[in-house]
Amino acid sequence: MKITRKEFLELSGLSVLAAGALHAVHAVKAEETSHPAGAQADPPKKQMALAIDLRKCRQRLGCNLCSAACNAAHNVPQFSDPRHQVKWIWSEPFAEVFPLDQNGYTRRNYTGSPLPILCNHCDHPPCVEVCPTGATWKRAEDGVVMMDWHRCIGCKYCITACPYDARSFNFSDPRTALQQVNPDFPTRTLGVVEKCDFCAERLAKGEPPACVEACPEKAIVFGDVHDASSEISKALEESYSLRRKPELGTGPNVFYFL
């Protein structure tokens, strides 16, 4: 059989198309079976969560020991330009954290005073959903939303999808914005996204997150909300708590006591 150049080109064009389609099919199949990010289908056995008692937190307005401890532990770069800041745990005024819980008559405590915010390690994290590479995923064993800074392609889709502003992009080289480097924790590179990981490195050693430990008022409780006997479950049972934007269906796992 003789193949003309034209036929050859036509055939190779079709083969490329077929190969592309095959790859897509494999990708979908792989996702269905084994990909770690697919673990969202089953709720994690444990779900780590954090509850912040604002009654205690307000005892020391302006204290930022939790952020400072976190920044030092994780080599969080300190950029001076507020538009490029990288934040893992930081403070915002109550009224802006809970805009829908304002009625115009609330005491200043519940409007102006700053409170700590961080990644909510959601039950259904939109960031995990949108990440095209699985560089962020919900850890099956304890529900922590993790990040792989070596896999992140810097598309910033997760930042767009997060309703909590909890993700930061490195607009400049983060290593130039570190006064001291903690050698036990990796630094990041230009062009990747980062966020709070509930101190996965400390959890592995059985220690609580750095912010929990750093709080002088013991205002932050950390633990497994799926375990009814945990300290956090008991605290949540005792007092009424708020979560940020629960109406979006993301299932945030950071709770606030008023």
Add this chain to the structure above:
Amino acid sequence: MSLIEKTLAGGRRYWLWLGFLAVLMVMALLGWVQEQQVGLGITDLSRNMPWGLYIGQFIFCVGVGDAALVVMLPYYLHHWRAYAKVALLGQILGTVGVILAMLFIFVSMGKPVRLINVLLYPHPRSLIFWDMLTLSGYVILTAIIIFRLLIAEQEHSAPPLWTQRLVLLSFPWAVGIHTVTAFLLCGLVARPYWFTALLAPRFLASALTAGSAMLVLILLLLKRLELFDAEEDALRRLATTAAYCLVVHVFFTLVEFFNVFYGGVPQEVEHVDYLYGGLTATSPVAPWMWLSAVLALVALLVLLVPALRQRTPLLLAACTSAVISIWIEKGFGMLVGGFEPSPFGATPPYVPDFSEWKVAAGIWALGAFLVTLMYKIVFSVRKEAES
């Protein structure tokens, strides 16, 4: 390759034009390299605006991809003879538009060298994965179509059956690329401005408007340059298509406004309010959004009245207005409305930096470059086939 050789024979005007575009492209390349080395911090992108001009242009360019649909579908499905010579030109414009769209995503990335991770670790729940597949699939599919149609013109024969089938496949695919692009935004609970089922239909309506209007402009330009003499009938039909699509586009936009403002949910109102200057007096985007609205209405008036749209200068003005209007609305406003106002108080408004404009201009220059080369090939092939 005899087809590529045809791009090498051109006059002074041709080479000057390509040279000018090449300069823009080199400037963009240098600008992009700098953005990658120093960081996207040298642009005006920020915590609050992680996506900006680039992603806006990406949306607009996917829309240009639909320019193919407005001529290819009537010609291959309904055998409109008027589009016999125009259909291929529309397909080329559409394919180049999608190539630009992919480039705009690429320059917006913080770690583009890792792009391959999307295929190495595919995550089909992410719409970016599907966008990448559908956009690159569309380019490959339509590149094959363009190549085969050119051969057919060269040989004075009808394109083979398989090519015609691929053409049919390209129609739903063209709808698909813009639908997936809309899904990229409209599934995000975090962004009320995008969180509307009407987004995909709106994208399609504006894309078909901008696509047909752009084709009219290109055909008028080619006529002026005496490179290609589009039939009056083709122009007339394209103008009608643009008119219908623009009506739908304006209708969809107003439907959305009704929902937002009559419903009055603050989280939804504030974004539209910000865009049109109702929220803060200093919103730099507001004059542009109003300009976009006025241009859309001007274009609507001219295109709707047959006596007006049949006059070439008015048609030119109307199509220019329509393209600019949609370019502002989709290429810029869509992104600003999604992110502004910031959830945490006042931030300096997003104004694309010179570096971003430079890179964007270079990508558009590449588009003009590719369209020029491809049209050159088409016209040369046709000239040879005639003689």
